[in-house]
Amino acid sequence: MHVIVIGGSISGAESVRALVDNPEVTSIDWFEAGDLALVQGWGANAAMHLSALAQQGVTVHNQTTVTQLNPATHSLTATTGASSQDYSYDKLILSTGSAAIELPLPGAKLDGVMSIAHRSSIFTLKKQVQNPDIKNVVIVGAGYIGVMFAEPFNQAGKHVTVVDIADQPVATNLDSEFSSQIAANMTESGVTLALGEGVQEFIGQDGHVTAVRSEKGTYPADLVIVAVGNRANTAWLQGIVDLDSRGVVKTDAYMRTSDPDILAVGDATTVNYLPTDTELRISLASNAARGGRFAGRYLGAPTRKFPGVSGTSALEVFGKFFAATGLSTVTAGKSGAAVASSFVTAPLLMADAPATMNAEIQFKLIYDPTSRRVLGAQLLSDVNVTAYINVVALAIQAKMTVEDLEYADFFFQPSLAAPINVINEAELAAN
Ligand SMILES: Cc1cc2nc3c(=O)[nH]c(=O)nc-3n(C[C@H](O)[C@H](O)[C@H](O)COP(=O)(O)OP(=O)(O)OC[C@H]3O[C@@H](n4cnc5c(N)ncnc54)[C@H](O)[C@@H]3O)c2cc1C
Incomplete structure (x- = not known):
């Protein structure tokens, strides 16, 4: 069986890991639109990982975007730079994940305004923590990712302001008994919490951001980190597999999409949310990793149901x-x-x-x-x-x-x- 995996992040990597151990699978093509070494955090060991994959029957197509999918012919078109090529598959695993939600506000394109698109943003931002020219950081979004980024900048002596329309940090994870304590510790550490206010504009000078204006105040900024969530990376799949009203790939308990030869895992998909027994998108690496392993192992025959997740x-x-x-x-x-x-x-x-x-x-x-x-x-x-x-x-x-x-x-x-x-x-x- 020849399998194609689209997406080189957590769900894609775990799919490939299971596929190479799956005796039904003879060869694998693995596509990643970005830089696989960066996405995987391989650093200097990239060549070693790539050669190990080649020995296991995996052909890596780095910096290659899959642009078209034709389930009727079990084929797809992938584009690298200016050249495109068609590939065929017996089974396909979609692990195209999510893209950052950008705020369509005045000044959003100024230099220094950065939307958190991916976990690999952690590596980019670590460099900014050391940048002496950055004195004021505004983080838009007080969810766990925004709060997580506030800490290293605060510890590096930068002035950090966190703005959110919600009235507590990490409000989607924690009830107020807990989130109020996180808020108190942030304030005590010198972070300015601008909660209960929506951002209206990014202000700039000479093309670079200098401040963020909300409905209640203006906060100086040399760097703005926008961490307001993400959406499934699936626009190109419209009309090819069934998507829900938010554009998320619908999957069944066997990770199959509406086409049984196309499976989907991770941030791009719905999964059974156990507390309410409903199909939801749970944007967590733990969900993506387990889903990938499961799909890679059981894609040949739907013999076992994925147990679902609770968003832990x-x-x-x-x-x-x-x-x-x-x-x-x-x-x-x-x-x-x-x-x-x-x-x-x-x-x-x-x-x-x-x-x-x-x-x-x-x-x-x-x-x-x-x-x-x-x-x-x-x-x-x-x-x-x-x-x-x-x-x-x-x-x-x-x-x-x-x-x-x-x-x-x-x-x-x-x-x-x-x-x-x-x-x-x-x-x-x-x-
Ligand atoms: C800063 C940050 C920290 C996080 N920390 C945690 C954590 O500690 N614990 C946790 O559980 N979760 C964490 N998450 C969430 C976690 O990173 C995501 O849930 C996880 O990355 C989803 O994995 P994925 O493989 O489904 O998709 P993604 O990571 O979004 O990757 C999808 C990949 O597919 C590629 N791709 C998309 N379309 C195409 C195409 N058409 N052709 C080729 N390639 C394509 C993209 O380039 C991308 O590399 C964090 C997220 C962020 C942003």
Whole structure:
């Protein structure tokens, strides 16, 4: 079987990784519109990775954009520079991901205004952190990506302003009990939070940005980072495979599109969102990676269903570790799901553990008040207990109830964990 993979980022790479181990697959063509080495972060080891791929039957087409797809003939057209060529496939995996949403505002094209398109933007921005000419940074978007970028610029002594129409940072991940604490730590660190205000204009001089104006204020800027989300990279697939109303590729539980020989994974696709059992786009690398592995392994025959996702995420930022999975009170409200919650704080270790070793964990459990099915959770601490959230992610996948987790067996060890885990405590508090 000859397979083509379009897209060289996380979902594409994990697809290829599974395809080379799939005995049904004889050869693979892998296309990436950008620079594969940059997208993959291979750096100086690029030649080594490319030669290993060639030995495994993978032909890499770097800086090559797939522009046309013809399912009827199982073929596509790819363009490198000025030349185009046709390729055929038995099975195709679309992993074309997402593109940054740009703000169509006056001044958006000024030098120094940068939309975060991709995870590889982290490498570009790391260089800007060291740039002594940048003294004022305005970040538009207080989601987890905006907040994540605020920290290194703040630590490098730049003045950072974060502007968002929302009234709390990381508001799509965390309810206000938690996000207010992230906001307080940001402010204490010297970040200006301009929340509850929309950006109206980027102001410039001699072609370079100098300030950002919102409806409430004007903030000086040598660099503007726009991190307001992304949209599926699928415009060219209109009329070729079924897309939803937002242009996202619809997939079934086997990762197949409306054409059974074309699979799709990652940011460009819908996936089953377990807490509400609806098809949503979940823009997370964890989803993209697992989807890629799954598609590469099972594309030959639809024998196994992908289990779905709960949108599990974690971040260390401004002195706090937080993690979240499934529904929050806010996202439940938006989706119309009726939820109840319990909120507890519990020590990491026993109360008599030395204070220098101990820490408080704040934990919020979200559940269905009728069925008592676990639907989500959030946690926040000064120490890294973010992996606790994976327990709840698994509970959501297994459709477990509050009672299933209430007395669940979690380890106790005086130097590592308290006898009653904070997850048990939260379930107990839900009664
Ligand atoms: C700054 C930042 C940090 C992030 N950190 C995390 C994190 O810590 N954890 C997490 O879970 N998620 C994180 N994410 C989200 C994560 O990066 C995305 O969910 C993930 O990259 C999606 O992978 P993907 O392969 O589906 O698509 P993408 O990463 O969007 O890649 C798609 C690729 O396809 C290529 N392509 C598109 N169209 C074509 C075409 N027609 N022909 C050829 N090639 C094409 C593009 O050039 C691109 O390289 C972060 C995102 C950003 C922006």
